[in-house]
Amino acid sequence: MSFAKASVRDAPVAGSRVLVRVDFNVPLDAGEVADETRVRAALPTIELLRERGAALILVSHLDRPKGPDPALSMAPVAARLEELLGSGVALAPAVVGTEVMELAEGLEAGDLLMLENSRFEPGETANDATLARGLAALADLYVDDAFGAAHRAHATTEGVAHLLPAYAGLLLEREVRELTAVRDDPARPLCVVLGGAKVSGKVGVIERFLGTADEILIGGAMCFSFFSAQGIAVGDSLSDEKSTEVAARILERAEGSSCDLVLPVDLVVGRELDAGTEVRELDGVEVPEGWTGLDIGPRTASRYADRVAVAGTVFWNGPMGAFELEPFAGGTRTVAEAVAATPATTVVGGGDSAAALDAFGLADRVDWLSTGGGASLELMEGRKLPGVEALMDADRIGSRS
Numbered sequence: 021m022s023f024a025k026a027s028v029r030d031a032p033v034a035g036s037r038v039l040v041r042v043d044f045n046v047p048l049d050a051g052e053v054a055d056e057t058r059v060r061a062a063l064p065t066i067e068l069l070r071e072r073g074a075a076l077i078l079v080s081h082l083d084r085p086k087g088p089d090p091a092l093s094m095a096p097v098a099a100r101l102e103e104l105l106g107s108g109v110a111l112a113p114a115v116v117g118t119e120v121m122e123l124a125e126g127l128e129a130g131d132l133l134m135l136e137n138s139r140f141e142p143g144e145t146a147n148d149a150t151l152a153r154g155l156a157a158l159a160d161l162y163v164d165d166a167f168g169a170a171h172r173a174h175a176t177t178e179g180v181a182h183l184l185p186a187y188a189g190l191l192l193e194r195e196v197r198e199l200t201a202v203r204d205d206p207a208r209p210l211c212v213v214l215g216g217a218k219v220s221g222k223v224g225v226i227e228r229f230l231g232t233a234d235e236i237l238i239g240g241a242m243c244f245s246f247f248s249a250q251g252i253a254v255g256d257s258l259s260d261e262k263s264t265e266v267a268a269r270i271l272e273r274a275e276g277s278s279c280d281l282v283l284p285v286d287l288v289v290g291r292e293l294d295a296g297t298e299v300r301e302l303d304g305v306e307v308p309e310g311w312t313g314l315d316i317g318p319r320t321a322s323r324y325a326d327r328v329a330v331a332g333t334v335f336w337n338g339p340m341g342a343f344e345l346e347p348f349a350g351g352t353r354t355v356a357e358a359v360a361a362t363p364a365t366t367v368v369g370g371g372d373s374a375a376a377l378d379a380f381g382l383a384d385r386v387d388w389l390s391t392g393g394g395a396s397l398e399l400m401e402g403r404k405l406p407g408v409e410a411l412m413d414a415d416r417i418g419s420r421s
């Protein structure tokens with residue numbers, strides 16, 4: 021599978037200042053990085069650039085502040101990166117501006133400067149040209165390694181990429197290659213496992229896969245939109261009118277497709293979303309009044325596991341139930357174990373799916389664990405990612421300065 025964008029491996033970086041867009045949008049807990057997966061994922065690009073004599077200016081967003089917010093400073097992330105690299109990471113007081121410029125100008129080969137949370141600047145999400153120019157002024161080159169943010173046309177992902185020679189980082193390139201291979205050239209049968217909370221964010225991907233996958237196995241709360249569309253009682257389960265309409269449309273399309281759209285045949289229900297709640301296994305899918313469907317049942321889970329076991333390729337996005345609570349973790353665990361054990365090529369996307377694999381100790385048993393939730397789905401749908409599109413084409417290296 022060819023990747024058409026210029027790679028950081030071919031960038032002339034020695035003696036240069038390189039602005040690197042990373043995805044350090046990590047969960048924080050009491051002011052500490054609670055999960056460093058995304059920080060680790062950026063290390064190969066950071067190390068490559070340092071070995072080749074570049075000075076690095078790192079920029080990322082963290083959560084969704086509406087302006088400067090000390091609770092969402094990059095400080096804990098800079099501290100964690102320092103530990104991982106075993107060398108200093110300076111933290112800039114802002115994203116752009118005179119002080120930041122002075123710090124950038126003082127950098128020497130191998131030095132690292134982390135800019136403050138890019139969302140402290142309102143121009144970030146607005147893809148503001150002035151902010152993009154301020155960022156571009158800090159560096160000679162731009163490298164994008166933030167696959168998880170590549171579906172957003174923001175100043176740090178898209179705007180600035182048009183103002184500097186712009187290259188793909190190692191992680192971004194690998195993500196695009198792995199996901200594109202599953203989308204365009206999967207070993208058959210292609211088994212797509214979809215779960216999670218809402219059907220709305222995943223409509224595009226379901227519609228696309230109806231045309232290309234051999235089977236789509238549905239779990240998570242989204243199955244209730246399908247049941248509701250079929251006139252089956254869903255009790256208090258998550259589903260609304262709009263997603264029911266969407267599900268009805270998908271069911272109609274599935275009729276005429278050669279893809280098998282598979283729904284649960286049994287469920288685990290609870291009185292409420294709580295680990296200590298009253299729990300029942302339903303041998304069927306009709307949810308009684310006063311109950312909420314919170315996991316696929318054991319028969320469904322083992323059916324899904326059987327399909328995963330004989331697949332050529334498995335793409336999984338979204339947990340099968342409210343796996344964070346032990347009484348409702350069984351379906352996700354069974355599917356995760358099947359994904360870990362199958363000889364198929366396995367690709368998993370989505371923050372919560374990754375967290376589930378992690379919780380079961382299976383994260384290193386899949387072929388590719390994507391760091392991008394929304395970005396991986398948009399790529400799978402066949403949509404162009406603005407952060408990737410804005411990079412230089414591989415055959416045009418050197419033509420932009």
Ligand code: ADP
Pocket residue numbers: 215216217218239240241242258313314315337338339340341342343344369370371372373374393
């Ligand atoms: P991902 O991050 O992997 O893309 P989503 O964000 O779409 O996944 O959904 C993950 C969330 O969905 C989890 O927090 C999980 O608890 C929740 N979930 C899954 N099944 C159900 C259900 N039946 N009822 C309520 N929440 C559910």
Ligand code: MG
Pocket residue numbers: 370371372393
């Ligand atoms: Mg999620």
